[in-house]
Amino acid sequence: MDSSSEKKEELRQQLRIAALEYHETPRPGKISIAPTKQLLNQRDLALAYTPGVAAPCEEIVADPANAYKYTARGNLVAVITNGTAVLGLGNIGPLASKPVMEGKGVLFKKFAGIDVFDIEINENDPDKLVDIIASLEPTFGGINLEDIKAPECFYIERQLRERMNIPVFHDDQHGTAIIVCAAIINGVKVCGKDLKECKLVVSGAGAAALACLELLVDLGFPIENITVTDLAGVVYKGRTELMDPDKARFAQETSARTLAEVIAGADIFLGLSAGRVLKPDMVRQMAARPLILALANPTPEILPEEVKAVRDDAVMATGRSDYPNQVNNVLCFPYIFRGALDCGATTITREMEIAVVYAIADLAHAEQSDIVASTYGINNLSFGPEYLIPMPFDPRLLTHIAPAVARAAAESGVATRPIADLQAYAQSLQQFVYRSGTFMKPLFQTAKSTPIELKRIVYAEGEEERVLRAVQVVVDENLARPILIGRPAVLEQRILKFGLRLKVGEHFDIINPDHEERYRDYWQTYYQMAVRKGVTQDWAKLEMRRRHSLIGAMMIHKGHADGMICGTFGTTWLHLHYIDQVLGKRAGANVYAAMNILILPERQLAIVDTHVNENPDAEQIAEITLMAAEEMNRFGILPRAALLSHSNFGSANTESARKMRAALALIQQRAPELEVDGEMHGDAALDSALRDKNMPNSTLKGDANLLVMPNIDAANIAYNLLKTAAGSGIAIGPVLLGCAKPVHILTPSATVRRIVNMTALCVVDAVSQR
Numbered sequence: 001m002d003s004s005s006e007k008k009e010e011l012r013q014q015l016r017i018a019a020l021e022y023h024e025t026p027r028p029g030k031i032s033i034a035p036t037k038q039l040l041n042q043r044d045l046a047l048a049y050t051p052g053v054a055a056p057c058e059e060i061v062a063d064p065a066n067a068y069k070y071t072a073r074g075n076l077v078a079v080i081t082n083g084t085a086v087l088g089l090g091n092i093g094p095l096a097s098k099p100v101m102e103g104k105g106v107l108f109k110k111f112a113g114i115d116v117f118d119i120e121i122n123e124n125d126p127d128k129l130v131d132i133i134a135s136l137e138p139t140f141g142g143i144n145l146e147d148i149k150a151p152e153c154f155y156i157e158r159q160l161r162e163r164m165n166i167p168v169f170h171d172d173q174h175g176t177a178i179i180v181c182a183a184i185i186n187g188v189k190v191c192g193k194d195l196k197e198c199k200l201v202v203s204g205a206g207a208a209a210l211a212c213l214e215l216l217v218d219l220g221f222p223i224e225n226i227t228v229t230d231l232a233g234v235v236y237k238g239r240t241e242l243m244d245p246d247k248a249r250f251a252q253e254t255s256a257r258t259l260a261e262v263i264a265g266a267d268i269f270l271g272l273s274a275g276r277v278l279k280p281d282m283v284r285q286m287a288a289r290p291l292i293l294a295l296a297n298p299t300p301e302i303l304p305e306e307v308k309a310v311r312d313d314a315v316m317a318t319g320r321s322d323y324p325n326q327v328n329n330v331l332c333f334p335y336i337f338r339g340a341l342d343c344g345a346t347t348i349t350r351e352m353e354i355a356v357v358y359a360i361a362d363l364a365h366a367e368q369s370d371i372v373a374s375t376y377g378i379n380n381l382s383f384g385p386e387y388l389i390p391m392p393f394d395p396r397l398l399t400h401i402a403p404a405v406a407r408a409a410a411e412s413g414v415a416t417r418p419i420a421d422l423q424a425y426a427q428s429l430q431q432f433v434y435r436s437g438t439f440m441k442p443l444f445q446t447a448k449s450t451p452i453e454l455k456r457i458v459y460a461e462g463e464e465e466r467v468l469r470a471v472q473v474v475v476d477e478n479l480a481r482p483i484l485i486g487r488p489a490v491l492e493q494r495i496l497k498f499g500l501r502l503k504v505g506e507h508f509d510i511i512n513p514d515h516e517e518r519y520r521d522y523w524q525t526y527y528q529m530a531v532r533k534g535v536t537q538d539w540a541k542l543e544m545r546r547r548h549s550l551i552g553a554m555m556i557h558k559g560h561a562d563g564m565i566c567g568t569f570g571t572t573w574l575h576l577h578y579i580d581q582v583l584g585k586r587a588g589a590n591v592y593a594a595m596n597i598l599i600l601p602e603r604q605l606a607i608v609d610t611h612v613n614e615n616p617d618a619e620q621i622a623e624i625t626l627m628a629a630e631e632m633n634r635f636g637i638l639p640r641a642a643l644l645s646h647s648n649f650g651s652a653n654t655e656s657a658r659k660m661r662a663a664l665a666l667i668q669q670r671a672p673e674l675e676v677d678g679e680m681h682g683d684a685a686l687d688s689a690l691r692d693k694n695m696p697n698s699t700l701k702g703d704a705n706l707l708v709m710p711n712i713d714a715a716n717i718a719y720n721l722l723k724t725a726a727g728s729g730i731a732i733g734p735v736l737l738g739c740a741k742p743v744h745i746l747t748p749s750a751t752v753r754r755i756v757n758m759t760a761l762c763v764v765d766a767v768s769q770r
Contacts, residue, residue, distance in 0.1 A: 029102055030099075030103060031106060031109075056070035068344065073139070074141050074344070075113070075114055075141065075341060077114055077116050077140060077142045078116070078140045079116050080101075080144070081097050081119075081120055081147045081148060082129060082148055083096060084124065085149035085207075086100055086147045093122075094122050095122075101120060107334060108333075108334050108337065111397075111398070112338040112398060112402075113338070113432050114334060114337055114338060117140075126155050127159075130159045133160055134164055137165070137166055141167075142166050142167040142337050143164065144169055144171055144333070145168065145169065146170075150210075150244075151207075151246060154246055157170045161347055161348075164347075165346045166347075167345050167347055168348065172211075173208060173210075173211035174348070176327075176329055177214070177215040178357050178360070179327050180270065180327060181357045182358075182360040183317050183327055183388050184270075184291065185357065186361050187268070187293075188268070191315055196222055199268070200225060200227070200266065200267070200268040200270060201227050201262050201263050201266040202229065202269075202272070203269070203270070203271045203272070204270075204271060204272035204273030204274075205242075205247050212272070213228070213250055218350060218354065219354065223249075227252055228247070228250045233258055233259075234252075234258065234262055235250055235251050235252070236253070259277065260281075264285040264286070267289075268291045269292045270295075271301030271302075274296055274299075274301070275299030276302070277302075278292070278294060278301040280306055280307075280310045283302065283306075286314075289313045289314070290311075291315050292316050293317045293318075293327060294316070295319040298320065304316045315388070324387065325388045326392060331392055332397075334398075335356075335397055335401035336353075336401065339401065340352070340405055342402065343409045343410060343416075345406075345409040346414045346416060347414050352405050352408040352409055352414075355404040356404060356405060358404075360390060360400075363394070364387060364389050366396075393441045393445065398429050399429045403422045407422060442636070443761055443764050444477070444479065444760050447764060448478050450763055450767055453481075454562060454767060455479070455562055455766060456562045457474075457480040457483065457762055457766075458482075458564045459471065459483065459485065459552075460549045460551070460564060461566065461567075461568045462491065462511075463486040463490050465494065465498060466752050466755060467484075468495060469752045470752045470755035472501065475502065475508065479763060482507070482508040482509070483509045484510055485510075485511045485513060488510055492504075511555070513546065513548065518558075519545075521558070522554045522558070523537075523540045524540075526554060527540035529581060529582060530581050548566070549564070549574075550581075553583050553743070556582075556741050556743070557582050562742065562763070562766040563741070563762035564762070565744055565758055566744075566745055567744075567746035567748075568755070575745045579739060579743055583743065585740060586739060587740075589623070589627070589738040590623060592738040593612050593616075593736075594612050594736060594745070595609070595631060596608075596719050596731055596735070597733055597735070598722050599731065599732070604637065606639075606707070607715055607719045608708055608737075609624050609709065609712060610715045611712070611734050614712050615710075615711045618662035619663075621663035622663045624708065624737065625676065626667065626671055627738055628737060629671070632705070638675075638705075639706045640700055640703070640705050641667075641674065641678075641704060641708055642677060643660045644660070644682055644685060644708060645657050645678065645679035645680065647660075648680050648681045648684060649679065649684075649695050656711075657679050660708075663708075664678050664679070675701060676699065677699045686704060732758070734747065744758045744762055746758060
């Protein structure tokens with residue numbers, strides 16, 4: 001085994017170990033059931049169970065539609081499999097498929113707020129499986145069939161759709177088909193061709209491939225222009241090997257028998273088969289400006305760089321996230337079910353699927369929104385060869401697809417609860433996007449795609465265990481090029497001790513504080529900067545040896561690094577002192593501040609100022625609020641700010657209350673477009689209904705997501721209490737506001753994941769400043 005193969009095998013084993021640990025701890029599995037109602041006393045018990053529970057039961061008997069009013073059925077989907085075709089693992093059985101089904105449930109919940117029960121059924125007989133699934137109809141609002149082998153999956157889905165009055169959707173077929181068709185529609189436009197005049201060659205004839213072709217034909221693609229190949233070669237009329245009725249529909253009169261024979265002159269190649277089946281010589285024979293969708297995972301039918309090596313006019317898509325134009329089912333299935341459930345659809349019609357195809361395709365054409373620009377850190381995103389379909393974490397997918405599904409369901413006559421105001425519905429979905437924690441994922445994607453020379457992040461505490469473990473993740477995920485400040489011998493020993501795979505020079509660089517060739521330049525520059533601040537030459541030399549945050553700041557100043565992560569020991573001001581001396585505040589800023597974002601079960605909350613200003617005055621509060629709101633906009637979160645106090649809209653007239661009222665006036669003067677109000681109690685900030693009772697004409701609409709505290713005590717205490725009691729320790733930050741360069745000062749309690757998150761943010765900061 002050569003060195004590259006050994007490295008790949010080592011990485012595979014490391015990923016396997018990490019995946020097993022992820023699934024095992026802190027509790028086994030990936031999903032749980034959480035109650036939506038309080039059960040705190042005897043009265044709650046009487047309402048939740050006997051005798052009170054009889055009332056909704058009686059209402060459902062009177063009208064079965066009341067099940068959607070009084071139970072969770074309208075937001076509950078079953079993810080069902082028999083484990084006969086699981087990912088690339090094959091027929092591993094229902095029990096072994098459970099991690100995949102749980103994972104599907106996580107995606108439903110994360111992207112669309114849909115609850116899921118995963119159901120793994122030990123039954124391979126199609127008719128018996130249909131009977132079992134159909135009997136579950138009273139429990140669920142929808143059925144997602146998953147990883148059931150072809151051709152049985154076609155029969156099973158058809159039978160269930162005939163028997164059940166709730167949506168049944170085989171994602172392996174239809175989810176893939178929808179995304180592929182959207183990519184083909186847009187890809188053909190980019191290539192300057194007419195869909196009805198294109199020649200399509202397909203590699204693969206499984207459930208996904210055949211579903212793609214069925215949908216393409218319904219979209220107007222001529223069936224006579226489609227040639228299918230599989231393990232037995234070309235699907236031709238008269239072939240008997242590995243044939244079934246669904247495949248036979250696409251058989252052509254031809255003497256060709258191999259992919260190499262039919263690829264010549266093809267306008268489109270669709271691969272849903274196996275890696276490396278499309279050869280460069282075959283690509284050379286394709287028509288001018290070919291569209292190639294190589295969707296086998298993890299190794300595509302051909303790699304983009306192999307295509308580029310033989311021709312420069314091809315447009316390419318894969319199923320991988322490390323190349324442009326990722327064709328991924330997550331672009332549609334959560335949102336299809338969201339729309340279908342919300343309108344009470346009794347099935348998924350072809351019209352609903354076509355509506356999703358065009359919703360996805362149209363979104364790629366849409367003018368880039370501020371949210372997408374800030375969330376992805378991309379300022380030149382536009383429809384073209386490297387942007388055929390939206391990015392998987394585009395926050396607009398939910399608000400575009402679900403309403404399109406609901407509209408098509410109503411027009412198809414299958415919506416039992418048609419949505420009258422689709423615009424208001426889309427706005428309600430947008431609120432879910434803001435509450436979910438998905439905003440970090442696009443930052444990771446941006447960091448991964450940034451060239452290595454633009455994402456040199458220096459870690460001041462390079463020898464610290466959490467930093468080293470975080471750097472391993474950063475390297476594995478290609479988030480940044482780490483620069484560790486530390487002693488080489490110590491770093492080598494600790495990397496070995498912690499079982500990490502980091503190699504100096506290959507994965508990261510070192511700045512040795514005891515011996516650095518740029519030391520003279522660094523201390524002399526620092527001396528010139530701070531000579532009138534009490535710093536002598538000897539002191540500058542000493543500080544430049546021992547203060548790692550100073551070294552990192554100087555590296556950024558000199559252009560030797562793009563950003564810095566520090567603060568895993570010591571206080572904020574210990575580090576900020578040197579950052580201020582070397583980098584200073586950004587243009588127009590008069591104050592620094594720290595913002596922390598908490599990922600809570602039902603919302604995201606940003607809190608300022610948690611670490612910098614002990615008792616900011618009204619002017620500082622106003623500036624901090626505006627900087628925090630600007631940063632939230634960069635995250636793709638619409639800020640709604642509440643200035644908090646012990647006083648509630650003038651109920652007290654203390655110095656603190658007056659300060660917050662004065663800050664409000666300044667903010668409204670400088671940023672009249674910002675939703676902000678105060679001074680108010682914390683419960684009024686987070687409960688808009690309560691606030692409306694006390695202050696019906698409040699300038700803040702909806703629940704606040706930016707809490708501006710009167711002093712550092714209130715901010716820091718509130719942050720740590722919420723983080724521990726309600727947020728499961730999931731937090732982003734502290735985000736340093738007001739600095740001229742990308743620097744973030746963490747805290748001694750920072751976890752490995754938080755360091756990784758802040759690294760991604762630091763890279764995006766660096767990119768946005770260029």
